[in-house]
Amino acid sequence: MAAKSAPPARLPLGEREMIVLMALLMSLQAFGIDAMLPALGEMAAEMDAGGNDRQLVISSYFLGAGIGAFFPGAFADRFGRRPVLAVGLVAYIVLSLACALVSDFWSLIAIRVIQGIACAGLSVVPAAIVRDHVGGDRMARLMSLIMMIFLLVPILAPAVGQGIMMVAGWRAIFGAMAVMGVLVGFWVWLRLPESLAPENVQEIDPATILKNMGKALSVRGSVGYVLGSALVFGSLFGFLNSSQQLIGEAFGMGDYFALIFGGAVAGMVVSNFTNSRIVERFGARRVGHTALIGFIAISSVMWLSAINGGQGLAEFVVLLSLNMAMLGFIGSNFSAIAMQPFGSIAGAASSAHTALRMGTGSILGGFIGYQYDGTTVPLAVSMLCCGLAGLVFVLFSEKGRLFARPNAPN
Secondary structure, eight states: OOOOOOOOOOOOOOHHHHHHHHHHHHHHHHHHHHTTGGGHHHHHHHTTOOGGGGGHHHHHHHHHHHHHTTTHHHHHHHHOHHHHHHHHHHHHHHHHHHHHHOOSHHHHHHHHHHHHHHTTHHHHHHHHHHHHHOOHHHHHHHHHHHHHHHTHHHHHHHHHHHHHHHHHOTHHHHHHHHHHHHHHHHHHHHHOOOOOOGGGOOOOSHHHHHHHHHHHTTOHHHHHHHHHHHHHHHHHHHHHHHHHHIIIIISOOGGGHHHHHHHHHHHHHHHHHHHHHHHHHHOHHHHHHHHHHHHHHHHHHHHHHHHTSOOOHHHHHHHHHHHHHHHHHHHHHHHHHHHTTOGGGHHHHHHHHHHHHHHHHHHHHHHHHHTOOSSSHHHHHHHHHHHHHHHHHHHHHTTTOOSOOOOOOO
């Protein structure tokens, strides 16, 4: 009998390769959102979707991802990280092709919800993989580097989507999503080792799942950071939902949408790079708390600028870019702080945290987007309110103290 051919060697990843691969896995979700933005108007016109309904192409995916995030962590803690990623990648590819073929707007929205649910593991599992290896401020540094690479996708995706739409129509954007899924999936299959330690394998039963997820959402020092980041990123989701209308209609710059959108998001890339350089020196709490206060201050200026009338595009983009930069510091640091207590149940904790963040953010973002009235006022008000509420939750987790740096193990 002929010997079976051996599978390709799955060598342990170096730190740089792991950072890039985790960023690419997460970026599949971002590409599936941001590449759609320039095409929303054309989609709505072709499928007779009126008013702000076009925003549902974005918010439905966010909502599905929030719902779906409850599940992959428990399976990743039982069967390993690789199988859950494989399921998510296959679903991403197949459902992207389904979106490309649909002809009814509400069928498209339904598929987008299902896609968000089925592919939620692509957002949940990378954080668990990183936590399998490191924790504390070092995890915050690695997550910042991952986010820095990941954020190149929101910068480039609208331009890519606009270019694809001009050449082959908006349906081809979904085809490009499928191609990206295939390429990243091959890299995962070839190179990503399993990182779940045997001693951390959890049982799959309702009691264990509920216990682990309940623990992840009940630790006071963690849950305030999850809710705080959910609120501030909910305001970002509100911008994503209404960005095509704001830039294309309110400011009349639709032809330059990709350039303006990318310029606004670029601040997050800079802040994540900066965070990776300073967080181990100053601590995730000090950096994250400072950024949240900065977010509130900038949102206040944005609100005053909006209500006084006559706000120009340049002023709006500068203020928005500064707030995006604050979000870059907030995201990585708050995530690392929230995950620190849960090394043995990293998958379940990442699921619970992602579900709460995405679920809250998608609902809030959808609500904010639907308040669009042809001005930037609803967005500015929402950013300010979300920042203040986020600060309240952080103060709850920290028992009223900011800027402390506890000696947590890495």
